[in-house]
Amino acid sequence: MLEIAEFIDPTPSPLWKLAQQAGVNIAVGGLPPEDLLQGGKPWELGPLTRMKDRYEQGGFRLAVIEARPPLNRAKRALPGRDAEIDTVCELLTNMGKLGIPVWCYEWMTDFNWVRTNLATPSRGGSVVTSFDYADLSSEPTEFGSISETELWDNLGYFLERVLPVAEKAGVKLSMHPDDPPMSPLRGVGRIMRSIDNYQRLIDLKPSAANTITLCQGNFTLMTDDLPGVIHKFADKITFVHFRDVRGTPQKFEETWHDAGKTDMLACMKAYRDIGFSGVLRPDHVPTVTGDSNENAGYSSFGRLYAIGYIRGLREAVYAS
Secondary structure: OOEEOEEOOOOOOHHHHHHHHOOOOEEEEOOOOHHHHOOOOOOOHHHHHHHHHHHHHOOOEEEEEOOOOOOHHHHHOOOOHHHHHHHHHHHHHHHHHHOOOEEEEOOOOOOOOOOOEEEEEOHHHOEEEEEEHHHOOOOOOOOOOEOHHHHHHHHHHHHHHHHHHHHHHOOEEEEOOOOOOOOOEOOEOOOOOOHHHHHHHHHHOOOOOEEEEEEHHHHOOOOOOHHHHHHHOHHHEEEEEEOOEEEEOOEEEEOOOOOOOOOHHHHHHHHHHOOOOOEEEEOOOOEOOOOOOOOOOOOHHHHHHHHHHHHHHHHHHHHO
């Protein structure tokens, strides 16, 4: 059976207790914060060990690291890329030593997920994040444009280096999609944006360690048959972001888990049918009355609704 987790920042906060009160004791974590480094680097064994110990002392099992050392030079094949890749290899090796099985990474260059509004009105006065390509700046990044061909070449170089290390460590590389899944943005190509491109990723470097983060909010913008895609990539899905949106890649908004374009019950059934036993977490929740929108998409109170909704779906699907 799949396991429900939450993104728990390595620095203790009230969310630690809220998550446990909602029945979640599995953490998707970041990299060690400054107070755990003690002169080391976030990918070194000492800081990672101290971070894992902190989660465990707080009542959580650390199952996924969803944070990356600097990788923009590697993505763009700039001088210094091999040093960046070396840090990833060290991270993976140390994750293996600590028994942390999944590293969620992405191949978005210069910037990560993009929204043009962080407070779009939603149900009952809640607010969500949204994206409208018409409102996006066309100003190029400081690094200039880069083609999809270059990104594929650079990804191939990266995987050639890191996959043998991941295999030896027993850690899965789990590729997160581009958010939004469209290309280009501000002249920057984006390649993890379609079902065909995900198949290309799998075929690029065949390996048991070359796997997928199925972020439903992005994948549902790539297909009208998300349960079918779950079946298609069955043995390659190692991590799931269980969320939903409404719209198209060019213009969409986040939604409550029960109010988007996706049949969430059918998705939960698909995970059951493929025997997915990994970690699933809610993501990008609405900000509700009484909570802060300072970290848009990650309000603590909104997560409680999401966790309860997912627990209910899981119970119904697996009971049947």
